[in-house]
Amino acid sequence: MLEKIVKRILSHSVFSRSRPYLTLAALAITYLPGCSEKPYWDGKAASVADTSTPTEDSYTQQNFPEASETSIPKYLSLCLKDKDKDTYFDKSGNQPPDESGECQKNYTKVTYSPGDIVPFDCDGYDDDNVIYPGAEELCDNKDNDCDGKTDEGVYITVQTICGEKKIECLGLDKNGNPTYETALPPKESYCDGKDDNCNGQIDEKLTRPCSNACGSGLEYCIGNNKWGNCDAPQPSAEICDGYDNDCDGKTDESLDKECNTLCDVGTEICVAGQWVDCDADKNCCTPGSITNEIACPYDPHAFLFIIDHSGSMSDSDPNMLRYTGAIEFVDKIENEEKSGLIVYSSNAEMMGYITSNKELVKSYLSEVMTNVLGGETNIPAAMLLGIDELKSISEKRVIILLTDGQSNVGDFNPNYLKNQAQSNDIRIYTLGLGPDVNSSQLNELATPNGGYYFVNSASDISSIYNTILNTTKNEMWEECDETGNLVQKYGECK
DSSP: OOHHHHHHHSSSSGOOOTOOOOOOOGGGOOOOTOOOOSSSOOOOOOOOOSSSSOGGGOOOOOTGGGGGGTOOOOOOOOOOOOOTOOBBBBBSSOOOOOOOOOTTTTTTEEEEOOTEOBBOTTTTTOTTOSSSOOOOSSSSSSSSSSOOOOOOEEEEEEEEETTEEEEEEEEEEETSSSOOOOOOOOOOOOSSOOTTTTTOOSSTTTTEEEEEEEEEEEEEEEEETTOOOOSSOOOOOOOSSOOOTTSSSOOTTTTTEEEEEESEEEEEEEEEEEEEEOOGGGGOOOOEEEEOOOOOOOOOOEEEEEEEEEEEHHOOOOHHHHHHHHHHHHHOOOTTTTEEEEESSSSSSEEEEEESSHHHHHHHHHTTTTTTTOOOOOHHHHHHHHHHHHTSSSSSSOOOOOOOSSSOSSSOOOOHHHHHHHHHTTEEEEEESTTTTHHHHHHSSOOOSSSEESSSSSSGGGHHHHHHHHHHHHSSEEEEEETTTEEEEEEEEE
């Protein structure tokens, strides 16, 4: 019967409360025979001693608040502990009053009526006076209000250029000081139609990189995350300027135009931004006139071969005809004449010093044919090395340079190299093998008393070497024939 009474008491709406509180009904002790004369609570859920065997009908929900004194007392006195003095009592270590009805030191005597709620502190925080049910949440790494969350909803207000801003607590730092979100400076402006940086302007002067087949540039924000007006170069008709105007990966391709001289009209082509090779010049002379005479008598020469040994030569001259042709050349020079050899790729190397020992020079040429090809094309380094080697030679000095490509290492300035050679009385012949050579640069590098030769195939190298040898072994001049063409002639000096 008693168990039913307790269950009914605990179910009564007057005593129903949310955690962490306990209803007084769970703590009640009656003045029953054989029990303590004072209310008693041991900190746990209380039980009711029942010896009077009251009837169940006398404890209905309707009449419980007015229950008789013999069953549930009107008032209950407890000795409760509040270690942190926050007016919320500890859940453990509490006692009943002593025989005199008083509490021990450090305990507080509290009397409750039936249905009152005991204000207990949060679990595990009996000694912290800033933690209790309903406490104000602070920025202290603690769950002050016992809701299972820490430092939630704690803000301070700071002033920024854009006005006041609330920033949220992030907890304590390693020194125990409160920390908050950074009051960031104004954001950079974005292409979003808003004044992101609070300067009174919207999407001001915003750009971003853009590109097309012709190159890179900038495009401009036109609002609401839309961009336009990319200023990257646009394709245009190819012109003779050394640039890829139509953005097809080629420069000055397929360009020619009419050219005029005093005596004829012809066509010239664009090479590296320059108009060259006007074919009207072929018929522009006065019949019978003689030009470009070479002084005589003939003197011994010192010939220095400067030969391309880069990786591309394996395709242009796989049979090493540039070296076998040079061997034939050395065989034909006079015994008192000298020759030597420089090979180059990414760097230049003196393979055979200038000497009149023809067999030694031919051995240099044979040996280099066994060397592995490779590297880039460094014409400036090879030419400067050759000029330095020849300038102390007493014989007439001649450089014969051969390449199958364009110089792509170092600063290639043909006019500077030619001036250096001429200041040391060095004649330069240049040979360009195959379609990838820069004829304009090689023509500029050749001295007026030398010349540039375009070599269509490696099989033509030997005959061009022979032509060069003849221009030095014999007297040479150009004579305008009866058709108006300049003809190169050899023979007695006129």
